[in-house]
Amino acid sequence: MANPYPSNLMQTPLPSRAFSSLTVRLESVLVLFGLAMAMAILAPNFLSLSNFLNILLATAVIGVLAIAATFVLCSAGLDLSLGSVLAVAGVASGVLCVNLGLPWFLGLLGGLLAGGLLGAVNGLLVARAGIPAFIVTLGMLSVARGLALIIADGKPVYGLPNAITFLGQGRFLGVPMPVWILLVLVVVFHLVLSRTRFGRYTLVIGDNEMAARVTGIDVPAHKIRLYVLSGALAGLAGLLFAARVNAADPTAGVSYELSAITAAVIGGTNLFGGRGTVVGTLIGALIMGILQNGLNLMAVPSFYQQVAIGAILVLAVWLDRVRDRRRL
Amino acid sequence: MSQPLLELRGVTKRFGPVEVLKGVSFSLERGEILGLLGDNGAGKSTLMKIITGVYSLDGGEVVFDGKTVSYPHHNPREARNFGIEMIYQDLALAKQQDVAANIFLGQEPVYRFLGLWPMVDKGKMEEEAQAAISRLGARIPSVKYPVGQLSGGQQQSVAIARALTFGPKLVIMDEPTAALAVREVEHVLELVRELKRQGISVILISHRLPDVFAVTDRILVLRQGTVVADERTAQTSMSNIVAHIVGAH
Numbered sequence: 001m002a003n004p005y006p007s008n009l010m011q012t013p014l015p016s017r018a019f020s021s022l023t024v025r026l027e028s029v030l031v032l033f034g035l036a037m038a039m040a041i042l043a044p045n046f047l048s049l050s051n052f053l054n055i056l057l058a059t060a061v062i063g064v065l066a067i068a069a070t071f072v073l074c075s076a077g078l079d080l081s082l083g084s085v086l087a088v089a090g091v092a093s094g095v096l097c098v099n100l101g102l103p104w105f106l107g108l109l110g111g112l113l114a115g116g117l118l119g120a121v122n123g124l125l126v127a128r129a130g131i132p133a134f135i136v137t138l139g140m141l142s143v144a145r146g147l148a149l150i151i152a153d154g155k156p157v158y159g160l161p162n163a164i165t166f167l168g169q170g171r172f173l174g175v176p177m178p179v180w181i182l183l184v185l186v187v188v189f190h191l192v193l194s195r196t197r198f199g200r201y202t203l204v205i206g207d208n209e210m211a212a213r214v215t216g217i218d219v220p221a222h223k224i225r226l227y228v229l230s231g232a233l234a235g236l237a238g239l240l241f242a243a244r245v246n247a248a249d250p251t252a253g254v255s256y257e258l259s260a261i262t263a264a265v266i267g268g269t270n271l272f273g274g275r276g277t278v279v280g281t282l283i284g285a286l287i288m289g290i291l292q293n294g295l296n297l298m299a300v301p302s303f304y305q306q307v308a309i310g311a312i313l314v315l316a317v318w319l320d321r322v323r324d325r326r327r328l
Numbered sequence: 329m330s331q332p333l334l335e336l337r338g339v340t341k342r343f344g345p346v347e348v349l350k351g352v353s354f355s356l357e358r359g360e361i362l363g364l365l366g367d368n369g370a371g372k373s374t375l376m377k378i379i380t381g382v383y384s385l386d387g388g389e390v391v392f393d394g395k396t397v398s399y400p401h402h403n404p405r406e407a408r409n410f411g412i413e414m415i416y417q418d419l420a421l422a423k424q425q426d427v428a429a430n431i432f433l434g435q436e437p438v439y440r441f442l443g444l445w446p447m448v449d450k451g452k453m454e455e456e457a458q459a460a461i462s463r464l465g466a467r468i469p470s471v472k473y474p475v476g477q478l479s480g481g482q483q484q485s486v487a488i489a490r491a492l493t494f495g496p497k498l499v500i501m502d503e504p505t506a507a508l509a510v511r512e513v514e515h516v517l518e519l520v521r522e523l524k525r526q527g528i529s530v531i532l533i534s535h536r537l538p539d540v541f542a543v544t545d546r547i548l549v550l551r552q553g554t555v556v557a558d559e560r561t562a563q564t565s566m567s568n569i570v571a572h573i574v575g576a577h
Contacts, residue, residue, distance in 0.1 A: 195447045197436055200429060207422035214420045215434035215490075216405035274424040 024280045025268035027319055031312075032283050032290070039294030046297055053176060059289035060178035061086075061241045061253075063282060065260035066267075067189050068233035070281045072133075073264055074193065075226050076206035076273025080137040081122060082234045083256035084144035087249070089115040089238030091148050094157030094248025097164065104163040112235045118144055119231020123224035141257070148250035157248040168243025178240050182282075185233075190278035202226060206273020262309065263288055266316040287312065331394060333358045333497060333529050334379070339388035341374055348374045350553040351388065356498070361520060361530045363540035363561070366550035367573055372533050375550065376500050380407040380414045393497060411497035417506065419487040423476030427468055428457035430475050431490045460489040465522055466515075481512030488519055492528075499523055500531045505539050517543045537566050551575055 039046045065082045072079045093111035096102045102110075118140060125136040170177045193199035201222055205212045212219050237256075242248040261271075267284025269276030288309055295305045332355035341349040349371050356362050366372050377383045379390060381399030390397045392410055399406045407414070421430050429436075432453050438446040457471040466485035468478065475486055484504055491499050501520070505513045513536075520543045523530050534540050540547060541561060549557035549572040557564075557572040571577050 191447070195450070197438070197446070197448060200425075200436065200448060204422045204425060204429075204433060207424045208420065210416075210418070211420040211422045211430070211433065214404045214414070214416065216403060216408070217434055270424070274422065 024277050024283070025320075028267050028280055028283045028287065028316070031316075032287050035287060035290050035294075039290060039297075043294040043297035046294055051293065051297075053179065055286070055289045055293045056179040056182070057176045058293065059285045060176075060182040061237050061244075062256060062259050062263060062288070063182045063285045064185060064233055064237040064240065065256055066263035066281045066285050067185055067278055068230040068237075069257070069260040069264045070267075070269050070276050070278055071189070071193065071202055071226055072230050073261065073269050073271060074206045074273060074276040075202045075223065076209075077126065077223065077226065078133040078137060078261075079119075079122065079227065079230045079234075080134070080257050081118065081140035081144050082230070082237075082260055083253035084141050084148065085115050085118050085231050085234040086238035086241060086253035086256060087148035087251065088118060088144045088151070089235035090242035090248040090252055091152040091157060091250050093164065093239055094160060094242060095151055097161050098157050098159050098248075104161040107161070107164060108239060111239045112232055115235020115238065116228050116232040119228040119234070120224065122231065123227030126227065127220035127223035145250075145254075152248065152250040154250065156250070158246065160242060160246060160248065164239065165243050165246050168240055169246070178244065181236075181240065185236075186278055186282045193276070193278050198222075198225075203274055203276070206270070206275075208274075259288065262313045266313060268320070271317075284316075330358070332356055333360075333393060335391040336375075336379075337389045337391070339375070339378060339390065340386050341371075341378060341383065342386055348553050349378075349385075352550070352553070352555055353388075354548055354555055354558055356529050356531065358497070358529055359524055359527045360546060361524055361532060361544045363544035363547040364531055364533045364550065365535075365537075365540065365547060365569060365573055370550040370573075371553045372550055373502075376414065376502070376531070376533065379500065380404065380412055408494050408496075411495070412500070413491035413494060413496040413498070414500045415484075415487045415491055415502065415504065417502040417504075419483055421475045421483060421487060424474050426474055427461070427471040427478070427486050428454045430486055431457045431460055431471075431493060433490065435493065457489070460493060461485065464489055464492070464519055466519065479512060480508045481515050484508070484512075484516050485519060488523070492523075492526075496528060498529045498531070500533070502533045503535065504532070505534060505536055513539060537569065541566060549573055 045051060065086065068082060069079060089111035092114040093107035096110045097104055097107035122136055122140055125131050126133045167177050167181070172180055193202065201212060201217050204217070205219055205222060209219060238253065241252050263285035264276065264281045265271055265284070266287055267280035267282070269281060291308055291312065292305050295308065334356040337353050338351045339349055340347065340351055352375060364372055374383060378385050381402055392412065397410055422433070437449045437452045437456070439449045441447045454471050461468050461471065464485060466489070468482050468485065475483055478486070504516050508516060517539060520530055520532065532540060532544060544561045547557070547559055547561055547564065547569060548555060549569060551573065557569065
């Protein structure tokens with residue numbers, strides 16, 4: 001029997017366009033270009049290569065944190081400790097290199113390890129002890145900040161080795177190193193999220209944890225890996241930040257986790273899991289960066305910039321909801 | 329007659345002081361469709377969870393394909409390795425992911441990027457997902473659609489297609505028609521018949537008697553943890569089965 005069903009059975013009306021969980025949102029691309037065009041008209045000196053690189057440079061640290069936020073949010077998790085872990089990694093590498101006189105690569109490794117380790121603690125508490133991610137990472141927000149202050153004895157560590165400051169201040173082919181690092185990470189992690197089993201399981205766990213369980217995916221182990229990744233990326237962001245300002249500051253990165261989550265959500269990541277792209281997140285971070293840069297060039301006080309970014313966040317999620325309602 | 333595919337011998341299960349299953353015995357032939365009926369709390373779910381390894385049994389034996397089944401790790405993969413698939417009532421689908429991703433969940437085809445890193449082979453996955461849907465005779469606008477945008481019946485086909493990718497010998501379906509529009513019920517029942525044509529046995533748990541009578545070969549009624557009826561569908565009647573369910577016999 002080739003076709004045992006009356007043909008009208010399966011002809012359910014469907015929307016003209018389908019959005020996969022892996023599609024970069026068209027809206028965010030349009031907002032990015034619209035905003036850039038508006039700034040090009042309104043802000044003096046906005047349209048120049050050096051200003052463009054400025055925007056990317058200013059976006060780099062938040063951008064790296066936002067990649068971490070994207071992965072965790074896609075799995076329906078949350079990492080509020082990003083900014084504090086950033087500070088721990090920075091001072092850890094500062095203390096290792098400056099106070100203990102270890103070679104630069106050990107400082108680098110130490111910073112990344114510190115981030116990954118704090119992430120592992122987050123992951124174990126979320127996945128094995130079953131404590132809500134909000135509580136675990138809210139606790140870590142405070143614990144890690146305290147650790148950063150303890151390790152650095154409350155004051156910034158100055159005089160990082162040149163090899164590390166090069167990562168923050170150096171240029172390659174005229175482009176600042178943090179921009180290179182951000183772009184490479186975006187490409188790599190975009191592919192990881194959309195094209196590897198690790199990325200797909202991240203989305204499925206955030207979409208319907210039961211579906212992941214019954215198909216034999218080890219959900220707790222996967223969640224632990226996600227928080228380790230998140231912590232390690234925060235650690236890398238901490239190294240970039242310390243390298244750029246040439247100081248490992250234990251008070252660095254306060255409330256950066258909120259900017260990172262904002263960038264991810266503006267870029268189309270579902271706050272409740274199951275959908276998101278790293279390129280979308282980069283667009284979200286750039287929207288915030290362009291807004292800040294343009295308003296700076298127009299000499300708008302920074303108080304107004306905070307209002308604008310908050311409004312864009314709410315607007316982005318509202319547009320998302322309007323479209324979802326039309327779709328379903 | 330060859331040995332049955334599935335045979336339960338005096339299976340018992342208790343939760344604390346409550347004896348949920350009091351020695352359940354039945355067998356299922358290859359390619360047979362068995363309807364499992366019973367009122368809420370009769371023990372249907374517990375029985376199925378024992379067969380799929382979610383619960384361990386307290387007494388008796390489950391023999392599948394000539395082997396006594398045991399699930400030392402309580403992992404759904406173990407049942408799958410025996411050739412037993414369960415399709416849950418809520419289908420356990422990831423609604424924001426596309427059809428292909430759901431069908432191949434947990435066993436995505438990969439290739440090695442630059443010979444090193446394993447990447448999901450999207451093209452192959454979509455092709456094979458389409459083939460799996462076509463083999464079932466199901467219709468879906470595109471395997472690239474997020475599952476949440478499909479109708480209930482189409483979602484059911486995706487869940488069945490996923491179950492079939494593991495080459496099961498037995499598929500257990502929990503209330504597959506309960507949440508469907510009337511016009512989609514017949515489609516899902518046709519999918520159940522298609523499984524039988526492919527030589528797969530089916531246990532159908534349902535409260536909808538007309539659906540059970542439309543597709544099953546045999547009907548088993550559980551009541552308070554014991555089998556109160558085991559009858560060929562063609563030789564019984566709805567009123568008879570209802571009487572067994574409510575205990576009027």
